[in-house]
Amino acid sequence: MLKALQLEPEKCTGCLQCEMACSYENEGLFNPSKSRIKVFTFHDEGRFAPYTCSQCSEAWCMHACPVEAIVVNPDTGAKEVIDSICVGCKVCTIACPFGTVNYNSDTGKVAKCDLCGGKPACAEACPTDAITYVDQDHTGLERMRAHAAQTLPKS
Amino acid sequence: MAWQRRILRVDLGAGTCTEEPLNMDWAMKFLGQRGLATKYLVEEIDPMVDALSPGNKLIMATGPLTGTMAATGGRYSVITKSPLTGAVACSNSGGFIGAEMKHAGWDMFIFEGRSEKPVYLYVENDHAELCDASDLWGQSIWETDERLHRAHQDPAIRIACVGRSAEQGCLYAGVVNDLHRAAGRSGVGTVMASKHLKAVVVRGTKGVGNVRDAQAFFRTTAEGKKTLAENAVTGQGLPAMGTQVLMNVINEVGAMPTRNMREVQFEGAHKISAEAMLEPRESDGKPNLVTNAACYGCTIACGRISTIDPQHYTIQNKPEYVGASGGLEYEAAWALGSDTGVDDLDALTYANFLCNEDGFDPISFGSTVAAAMELFDIGALTLEDTGGVKMEFGSAEALTKAAELVAKGEGFGRDLALGSKRLCEKYGHPELSMTVKGQEFPAYDPRGIQGMGLTYATSNRGACHLRSYTVSSEIMGVPVKTDPLSTEGKPDLVKAFQDATAAVDSSGLCVFTTFGWTLEDIAPQVDAACEGGWTPETMLEAGERIWNLERKFNLDAGLTKADDTLPARLLKDAAKTGPAKGMVNRLDEMLPQYYEIRGWSPEGVPTEDTLSRLGL
Numbered sequence: 001m002l003k004a005l006q007l008e009p010e011k012c013t014g015c016l017q018c019e020m021a022c023s024y025e026n027e028g029l030f031n032p033s034k035s036r037i038k039v040f041t042f043h044d045e046g047r048f049a050p051y052t053c054s055q056c057s058e059a060w061c062m063h064a065c066p067v068e069a070i071v072v073n074p075d076t077g078a079k080e081v082i083d084s085i086c087v088g089c090k091v092c093t094i095a096c097p098f099g100t101v102n103y104n105s106d107t108g109k110v111a112k113c114d115l116c117g118g119k120p121a122c123a124e125a126c127p128t129d130a131i132t133y134v135d136q137d138h139t140g141l142e143r144m145r146a147h148a149a150q151t152l153p154k155s
Numbered sequence: 156m157a158w159q160r161r162i163l164r165v166d167l168g169a170g171t172c173t174e175e176p177l178n179m180d181w182a183m184k185f186l187g188q189r190g191l192a193t194k195y196l197v198e199e200i201d202p203m204v205d206a207l208s209p210g211n212k213l214i215m216a217t218g219p220l221t222g223t224m225a226a227t228g229g230r231y232s233v234i235t236k237s238p239l240t241g242a243v244a245c246s247n248s249g250g251f252i253g254a255e256m257k258h259a260g261w262d263m264f265i266f267e268g269r270s271e272k273p274v275y276l277y278v279e280n281d282h283a284e285l286c287d288a289s290d291l292w293g294q295s296i297w298e299t300d301e302r303l304h305r306a307h308q309d310p311a312i313r314i315a316c317v318g319r320s321a322e323q324g325c326l327y328a329g330v331v332n333d334l335h336r337a338a339g340r341s342g343v344g345t346v347m348a349s350k351h352l353k354a355v356v357v358r359g360t361k362g363v364g365n366v367r368d369a370q371a372f373f374r375t376t377a378e379g380k381k382t383l384a385e386n387a388v389t390g391q392g393l394p395a396m397g398t399q400v401l402m403n404v405i406n407e408v409g410a411m412p413t414r415n416m417r418e419v420q421f422e423g424a425h426k427i428s429a430e431a432m433l434e435p436r437e438s439d440g441k442p443n444l445v446t447n448a449a450c451y452g453c454t455i456a457c458g459r460i461s462t463i464d465p466q467h468y469t470i471q472n473k474p475e476y477v478g479a480s481g482g483l484e485y486e487a488a489w490a491l492g493s494d495t496g497v498d499d500l501d502a503l504t505y506a507n508f509l510c511n512e513d514g515f516d517p518i519s520f521g522s523t524v525a526a527a528m529e530l531f532d533i534g535a536l537t538l539e540d541t542g543g544v545k546m547e548f549g550s551a552e553a554l555t556k557a558a559e560l561v562a563k564g565e566g567f568g569r570d571l572a573l574g575s576k577r578l579c580e581k582y583g584h585p586e587l588s589m590t591v592k593g594q595e596f597p598a599y600d601p602r603g604i605q606g607m608g609l610t611y612a613t614s615n616r617g618a619c620h621l622r623s624y625t626v627s628s629e630i631m632g633v634p635v636k637t638d639p640l641s642t643e644g645k646p647d648l649v650k651a652f653q654d655a656t657a658a659v660d661s662s663g664l665c666v667f668t669t670f671g672w673t674l675e676d677i678a679p680q681v682d683a684a685c686e687g688g689w690t691p692e693t694m695l696e697a698g699e700r701i702w703n704l705e706r707k708f709n710l711d712a713g714l715t716k717a718d719d720t721l722p723a724r725l726l727k728d729a730a731k732t733g734p735a736k737g738m739v740n741r742l743d744e745m746l747p748q749y750y751e752i753r754g755w756s757p758e759g760v761p762t763e764d765t766l767s768r769l770g771l
Contacts (some may be wrong), residue, residue, distance in 0.1 A: 013394075013456035015449035016251075023362060030223050031258060031362025043334065044478030046445035057446035062667065066439040125224070127380060127454035 002077040004136035005113075009049040011130035018050060021125035025116055034104065036113040037122045037131070050131055052122070053100035053113040054081060055079055061112065064095030070112075077136065078115040087108060097100055156218040157684035159262050163283055164551045166274055168209065168268030169303070172276070172283035177262050182219075183687050184693070184770060188578075190661035191700035192216035192234040192263060196243070197704060199267075199573030201609030202711035206238035206350040207324075208274060209269035215256065215275035215315070216353065218233065218663025219685045222257030222363040222451075225376045226383055228666035229254045229451025233338040235346045239519070239574055239615040239683070240592045242709045246343045247457075247660055248315075250769055252357055255313040259359030265323035266350060275354035280361050288353040288531050295319060295562075296331045297475070297512045303356055305759045316354035317344040318513030320367075323564025324348075325572035327519035327595075335511040336450065341552070341594060341616050344514050370682035379443075379668075379676050380454050386671035388631070393457035393667065394447050397414060398485035402600075408630060408639065409733020410603030412495045412596060414548050415525040415526055416589045416722075419600045420729040423498025427488050430461070431500055438466040443500055445479045457666060459483060461504050467576025469505035469555050481511050486620075490521025495528060495554055499643070502551035506558040513562035519574055522595035524557050526575040535582045542566040590723075592617035592718050601721065601740040602730040604629050606637070606645040608740035609749060612719045615705040621666060623652035633670055640734065642741050645748035654698035661692075661701060700769040703753075703761050707771065716759040719746060 019035035019114035027034045037052035038121040059079045062070040070092060072078070081101075086109040092101045093110060113120075115133075123133040134141070160177045185191040186250035194420055204210040213235040220228040231253025236726070237244035259280050265274075272294040274285045290301045292458040313333060315331035320327030322345040329337040331742030338344075366372045383389040392400045405411050425431065441462065446577075449456035461482025463470050470476040483491075483503055485486040487510065491503045491596040510517040524546075530536035531546035538545065544560075544567055545745040546553050560568025570578055575595050579588035589596045596619025601608030606625035614622040625648050635706040637644060655674055659666050662681055674691035682689040709718075720726075725740045749755060761771075 013447060013453075014453055015453050015456060017224060017454065020452065024224065027362065029362030029364040031360065031364075032254075033258065033360035034362065043480070046448070046450070046462075046479030048446075127226075127384065128456075152357035 002136045003118075003133050004055065004139055005115070005123060006132045006134045006139045007050050007052075008130050008132075009047065012039060012050050013126045014039055014048040014129065016128060017125040018122035018131055021121035025121040026111070028037040034111070036111055046078055051100070053079070054098070055113070055115070060095040060097060061092035061101045064091050066091060073114070073117070076115045076118045079112070080114040081110055081112055083095065083107070083109050090119075156364060157223055159257060159260050159363070160188065161261050162263045162265060163261050163278065164265045164267070165283070165285070166268050167266060167274065167285070167352060168269040170270070170285050170683045171275065172285065182304045185701060185704075186658065186661035186681075186697050187218035187262070188216045188230065188232045188661045188663060189222070189234065189247070189657060190704075191233065192245060193701060193704055193708070195263070195265065196234055197708050200236065202236070202708050203713065204236060206241065206346060209350070211346055212235050213343070213346050213350065213468040214263055217253050217257050217262055218661055219681060220663035222254040222506055223366065223372075223663070224452060225680050225683060225684070226380045226662060227450070227452060227668050228663050229453065230590045230663050230665055231256065233330050233343040233662065235343055236712070237341040237343070237616065238345050240594050241712055242592055242616055242714055243705045244341035244343050244616055245660070247336035247666075248330070248332055248336050248338040249453065249665060250333035251451045252313040252332040252355070252452040253663070254317050255357040256359055257359065257363050259357055259424065264355065266347075266352060269349065270351040272694075273351045273353050275356060276352065277307075277357045277524040291353045292322065293319065295512045296514050297334060299354055303354060305674070307356065309358060312356050312358045314354055314356050316514075317348045318515070319563050320513045320515040320561055320572065321345050321348035323569070323572065325515050325517040325561060325564065325579070326574045329516050330347070330513050331511060333513045337511070337514065337516075339516040340619065366684045367686055368683045372680070374723065375679040375683050379672060379680055382676060383454055383668060383671045388633070388670040389455045389667065392670075393455050393670070396429035397459045399432060399459070399483060399488055401485045402428035402488060403430065405599065407620040409730060409735045410597065410600040410639070411493055412589070412600045413493050415494060415522075415529040415587065416528070416596070416600065416724055418732065419603050419735060420732050421493035421496070423496070424493060427483075427492040427496040427500050427503055432461065432483065432726055436464050438464050443504060444482060450665070453665065457667060463504050463508070464501045467501040467505070468491065469502060472516060476505065476508055480508055483507050486598050487517035487521070490518045491554060493581070493598070494521050494525040496548035497551050497554050498549075499551040502555050506555055509562045509762045515561055518597055519706055520558070520561060520571070523571050523575045523578055524554060526579055526589065527557070527571060528553070529587050530579065530582050530584060533584070535584050537594045540567065540570070551631045586711040586723055589722055590618060591721060594713065599626055600730070601725055602738050603733060603735035604639045605642045605740060605745070606639070606648055607743050608721055609645055609649045609745045610723065610745065611651075612721055613653075613710055613740055614750060615702065623649045623656060623657065624666070625649060625652055625671065628745040631670075634673060640738065642744045646745050646752050649726040649756045650747060650752050653702050654695050658694040658698035661697065668675065696769070700771065703765065703769055703771055705767075707762060709759060720760055
């Protein structure tokens with residue numbers, strides 16, 4: 001069973017534990033500026049939203065890459081950047097409609113979420129379960145359950 | 156090591172920014188943040204210096220865990236000599252700028268001298284420069300924040316700045332970061348403004364790495380997070396209710412200072428409590444509280460994000476206050492509410508917004524308004540003095556008008572900006588000022604919680620609950636329950652809390668973790684992060700060292716045993732209601748014993764033996 005990251009912004013408190021976990025996993029540093037998952041604050045509304053790559057099936061980034069540096073990991077379904085092939089042309093960053101592939105000027109390569117090889121550090125770090133790693137065919141299950149509860153006759 | 160080992164020294168007079176290495180010998184003794192920056196301050200300034208003169212320095216300091224993944228590891232402190240108290244000031248803040256400083260590669264910023272023109276500091280990793288802030292001077296914190304984001308075209312910068320109250324010399328102005336988190340107490344913002352430093356803007360992309368023992372760090376921080384999640388206060392009470400969870404509790408135990416501490420219980424407490432913040436209001440069906448929010452790295456998330464009732468009189472034709480922003484914490488709700496007798500939740504939220512927007516401490520402000528109301532009540536303050544504002548207890552209009560005046564430093568606001576002590580002296584009734592060392596009381600009446608009397612009297616920064624929060628033990632039973640109405644054992648309790656808190660405040664962590672953690676939980680995290688062989692014992696000893704260092708600075712600054720006292724009202728006028736009815740604070744039973752336990756002379760001076768034992 002392939003899994004996907006499920007993001008539930010209503011549970012997010014904006015603590016950035018996910019960004020620290022991501023940057024440590026990938027860069028060996030606590031460094032939110034290098035995180036592949038980002039938490040956005042909508043101050044005037046008092047809302048927070050974590051956001052990252054949703055691993056599109058027909059990924060724009062993957063199809064746009066001129067050197068085929070972005071490939072599917074069959075174990076996780078993640079679209080992964082092969083650093084040794086990436087030339088840092090940034091075409092994928094233009095192609096991605098969601099902005100979730102970004103250039104890293106320190107390495108000269110692009111970076112995106114790779115689901116940490118099947119054990120996403122962000123989901124593990126999230127203290128409020130705003131980020132979970134669930135069956136990719138049923139990311140709506142919890143929301144369905146909540147709405148299903150409303151169909152129950154009043155007891 | 157989780158220190159960056161680098162300090163940025165900013166000479167505002169010369170306009171220079173210079174890098175220097177962090178003194179690691181001092182870091183081994185004073186840990187970081189509060190302790191380490193106080194060591195720098197003590198070594199670098201004359202304790203008798205006028206706090207608002209160029210000779211004073213202002214230090215922004217992080218701890219070793221700031222910027223790491225440890226729960227609440229985002230704290231920073233502002234350390235300077237206080238213009239309100241004349242004592243050492245150390246104000247602690249969360250939000251995100253502390254972590255950003257660390258990610259930019261710095262442990263501390265030290266500001267010295269005074270700039271001729273208004274400036275702000277811009278730091279992007281190794282690059283640091285002073286920029287012209289002429290067009291920002293005279294602007295609120297919220298406006299300054301917006302303009303700086305626009306000017307730098309960078310949504311990721313973090314900003315700490317002072318508001319108009321600080322520029323106008325309000326003696327309890329704070330430094331506000333991330334719009335509504337504040338190093339709020341003791342006038343640290345007033346010092347910053349006196350240096351013509353409007354803002355500090357930071358962008359850090361270097362990160363914090365090289366934790367000493369990564370495996371142990373992840374293990375101990377994960378265990379710590381689990382403990383916080385499973386604890387009733389940090390796992391449930393604080394995220395759901397915020398610090399406001401205390402409003403009804405403290406009122407019930409009869410320790411809710413009311414109407415300038417004339418009384419110890421407030422009949423309107425339930426209208427301004429956490430529970431009230433969750434009640435849908437009539438106008439739009441929404442509650443005051445929008446959500447809880449976390450500071451950097453915090454797995455507790457006690458922060459309140461609120462809106463004001465759109466129908467409320469305070470915000471008619473003022474669209475800038477319609478959206479959500481930082482809401483009431485317990486201290487603000489108490490000072491703006493109970494202490495002034497105002498039970499209008501929206502008026503309090505509005506006044507709190509103004510405190511954030513223009514950077515003045517809601518505790519000192521609310522208490523000063525309360526003192527003004529009492530002066531008005533006895534006729535010592537007239538309508539002529541107040542510019543026509545009826546400063547009556549319970550008047551929401553008086554409170555919100557006062558906030559508007561202090562925010563901009565206008566009219567009667569200039570008197571209120573002096574703080575309670577100077578206001579009461581000016582109008583001939585110094586006995587009505589509810590202060591210690593010139594700083595206003597927080598929200599626990601020491602007649603109903605005896606240990607807090609000793610806490611306030613001996614706090615190195617004037618009346619303050621965060622120097623030794625014995626409420627934890629006396630009311631909540633953490634770590635052990637003690638009787639709030641008894642003085643027995645309180646000197647030991649206060650010393651233990653003071654030393655432990657000084658260590659926590661020097662680590663980069665939030666003191667609220669101590670509802671769930673002791674130094675047994677914290678020391679392993681610090682030790683895994685950095686060298687120094689930190690254990691609960693060495694952290695406690697560092698805390699005691701820091702406490703004595705602060706004490707010594709205060710004595711050198713001219714404070715004496717006579718300043719370790721409480722206003723006569725708390726020592727002579729008995730509580731009128733509640734469990735403490737008939738009681739005063741019995742400081743005299745505790746203070747001599749406290750000095751003895753501390754290894755101080757009967758005059759409150761650390762003995763040579765004590766100083767040498769602590770390596771001072």
